[in-house]
Amino acid sequence: MSSTYNIAIDGPAGAGKSTIAKLVAAKLGFIYVDTGAMYRAMALYFLENGIQPEDEEKVSAACGQIDISLRYQDGVQQVILNGRDVSGKIRTEAVGNAASVVSAYRAVRQALLALQQNLAKTSNVIMDGRDIGTCVLPDAQTKIYLTASSHVRAIRRYKELTEKGQMCNLEEIEQDIIDRDYRDMHREIAPLTQAADAVLLDSSALTIDQVVDGIITAARERGLA
Numbered sequence: 001m002s003s004t005y006n007i008a009i010d011g012p013a014g015a016g017k018s019t020i021a022k023l024v025a026a027k028l029g030f031i032y033v034d035t036g037a038m039y040r041a042m043a044l045y046f047l048e049n050g051i052q053p054e055d056e057e058k059v060s061a062a063c064g065q066i067d068i069s070l071r072y073q074d075g076v077q078q079v080i081l082n083g084r085d086v087s088g089k090i091r092t093e094a095v096g097n098a099a100s101v102v103s104a105y106r107a108v109r110q111a112l113l114a115l116q117q118n119l120a121k122t123s124n125v126i127m128d129g130r131d132i133g134t135c136v137l138p139d140a141q142t143k144i145y146l147t148a149s150s151h152v153r154a155i156r157r158y159k160e161l162t163e164k165g166q167m168c169n170l171e172e173i174e175q176d177i178i179d180r181d182y183r184d185m186h187r188e189i190a191p192l193t194q195a196a197d198a199v200l201l202d203s204s205a206l207t208i209d210q211v212v213d214g215i216i217t218a219a220r221e222r223g224l225a
């Protein structure tokens with residue numbers, strides 16, 4: 001038995017996983033681990049080095065040149081790609097879409113698995129992603145599958161991007177979300193799916209506080225002191 005307490009949150013893009021997980025982490029004194037950021041950092045490397053995300057052979061061959069690590073400053077996760085903090089650079093739709101493509105490849109997933117598992121072994125974590133409850137932390141004490149309708153998720157993403165001053169189009173974002181869901185759910189390795197023992201939370205009509213409380217209640221029911 002591990003001596004740490006782990007909460008796994010999986011779900012599609014834009015379901016609110018990171019917002020919710022950060023709040024739960026702060027309330028419980030856990031470390032928040034955003035695994036999507038790790039895939040995004042890898043995708044950024046390929047984009048910056050002229051490697052097409054669709055070219056599995058080249059992407060796989062380049063994985064050995066990539067070192068990803070996480071750093072925490074005042075509880076905020078920073079993603080380090082080959083010694084460089086790329087936390088800001090990875091937050092674009094282009095990088096998110098490239099991450100969705102390359103995350104289907106075995107070599108890419110393999111490159112990140114041990115890092116994710118070690119973090120959970122050494123600290124109480126709330127970790128979000130697509131395959132955390134099913135593959136990365138199958139023994140997590142609490143598993144949550146957080147979802148929302150694609151329309152609600154598109155509106156949230158649109159607001160997030162426009163608030164940051166990025167130009168975007170709501171219909172395109174919704175289509176991107178639908179395409180991304182399809183890729184993430186239908187890939188051969190570690191597809192997005194609800195673990196059999198995960199609690200399903202649909203955040204479409206819930207407030208952030210309701211979702212946070214729902215997760216903490218689920219964790220207390222599952223042995224969290």
Ligand code: DC
Nearest residue numbers: 035036037039099100103129130131
């Ligand atoms: O959560 P996000 O949008 O930052 O994730 C970007 C992409 O990374 C997502 O479309 C699929 C991939 N991903 C994954 O395959 N497995 C994870 N555990 C996390 C993200």
